[in-house]
Amino acid sequence: MNLETHRLCLTEITSEDIKHIHNMNQHPAVAAFNTIGIPKTLSVTQKLLQPILKDQQRKERSIYAWTIKLNSTDEFIGEIGMHLSSKKYSKAEIHYSLLPKFWGNGYATETVKKVISFGFETLQLHRITAGVATKNEASIKILEKVGMSREGHCRKILPLSSGWADNFEYAILEEDKRNY
Incomplete structure (x- = not known):
C-alpha cells in the first residue's frame, strides 16, 4: 500500500530499495542514532530487510x-516504518x-503525519508510539509537532x-487532537 502527500510519495520497500537504504545508513549523521547497528555490507542490509x-x-x-521519495523527481530521501503489536493492543511503533x-525541509514531519493518519484511519489503531534518543533534538521536535506526547524516559536503553x-517514549492516541 503506497501513500502520498503533496510533496512526497511513500512506496512500500522492495528489494530494489536495499542499496538506497544501505547507503543512507552509512552516513555518520544517520548512523549516530541507529539502534540496529550500521550494516557493513549490502548483504547484511538485505538480511535486515x-x-x-x-x-x-x-x-x-x-x-x-x-521508502520516501520526492514527488517532483522520484529521488529517494529516506524511509519510514510502522511495526504493529498484537491485535489485542491495537498499537504500533513508528521509526x-x-x-x-x-x-530541515519538513519532509519528516509530513511523512510522520501521513503514517499516523494511515495507522488510525486505515488500520484502526488505538495508539501509535515512537522512541527517540534524548539527544536527538530534531526528531523530538518532529514527534511533538505531529501531536505526540512524551510519556516516559528510559535510562541507558x-x-x-x-x-x-x-x-x-512518545505516543499519540486515536482520540488525541490532530490538525491533519
Missing part, C-alpha cells in the same frame, strides 16, 4: 515500511530516517555506536 519483504506477502501484516541533505543512550 528480509522480514519486511516477507511480511508484505501476508494477509495479516505486522510491519509496514516505505524513520532521512538523508541529511533533506533535513539504546545501544548506539557511541554507547548506551537514554530514550524518550
Whole structure:
C-alpha cells in the first residue's frame, strides 16, 4: 500500500530499495542514532530487510515500511516504518530516517503525519508510539509537532555506536487532537 502527500510519495520497500537504504545508513549523521547497528555490507542490509519483504506477502501484516521519495523527481530521501503489536493492543511503533541533505525541509514531519493518519484511519489503531534518543533534538521536535506526547524516559536503553543512550517514549492516541 503506497501513500502520498503533496510533496512526497511513500512506496512500500522492495528489494530494489536495499542499496538506497544501505547507503543512507552509512552516513555518520544517520548512523549516530541507529539502534540496529550500521550494516557493513549490502548483504547484511538485505538480511535486515528480509522480514519486511516477507511480511508484505501476508494477509495479516505486522510491519509496514516505505521508502520516501520526492514527488517532483522520484529521488529517494529516506524511509519510514510502522511495526504493529498484537491485535489485542491495537498499537504500533513508528521509526524513520532521512538523508541529511533533506533535513530541515519538513519532509519528516509530513511523512510522520501521513503514517499516523494511515495507522488510525486505515488500520484502526488505538495508539501509535515512537522512541527517540534524548539527544536527538530534531526528531523530538518532529514527534511533538505531529501531536505526540512524551510519556516516559528510559535510562541507558539504546545501544548506539557511541554507547548506551537514554530514550524518550512518545505516543499519540486515536482520540488525541490532530490538525491533519
